Amino acid sequence: MVDPADSAEAHAARVRAFYADYHDRMGNTLGWPDLHAARQTWAAACADPLTDWTAARSVLDVGSGEGHLLGELRARGFRGAYVGVELLEGPHRAAIRRYGDDPDATFVCADFDALDLGHTGFDWVMSLGSLAVRQPDQAACDRRALTRLVRLARTGLVLYVNDRSRVPPAELNDLPDLAAHDLGALCELLAELGCPARNLRWYAADHSVIVHALRLDLDAP
Ligand SMILES: C[S@@+](CC[C@H](N)C(=O)[O-])C[C@H]1O[C@@H](n2cnc3c(N)ncnc32)[C@H](O)[C@@H]1O
Incomplete structure (x- = not known):
């Protein structure tokens, strides 16, 4: 039996609580330190020789926030179908206001952990910050989320996490519920799931890292 503290509802409640007063504490609603850092994140997530966006047919964006990643992908020649899944209604509505006219974009307001996407697959599955709220x-x-993300990805994953070994203690004092990941353990898990990390890109404040991971079966002859 699942401990109620570890249920999908309890996880979602912690994410809601983390972002509920984020604006008051951090002065913005994006979940990034500032707009500059946010732009660096979207650019670092998309700028990688592993990802040919002009050839990609579909992207699943988990924790899509206000949908800005779609703008970055389109600017880089992505013409495929985009599905953004966001837990919080405010950012979800902002994404629709901003990108609702895009005929190949779908925005879903839901808890990804409780969302049934059936057997749908996506060329790339991206999660920029959906693992960033600490859970007991x-x-x-992480194992549950990454197992699901890998299953949904035909080519690979693009993940943003905070590198625990580099996050300044002051930041964790300000944001005690921020999840900071052990990158070694994360990479081991990705390898075990058959989607090893091929490229780690530190940027911005140096503890932000973008992980590009490719499914192993792509290497099969
Ligand atoms: C750091 S913010 C980044 C938003 C967006 N990816 C961006 O780059 O601007 C992370 C987002 O993930 C969302 N999120 C976290 N857990 C989620 C879940 N289980 N299902 C859907 N969204 C989730 C949060 O609500 C938050 O908006």
């Missing part, structure tokens, strides 16, 4: 059962939570 962090390792189990």
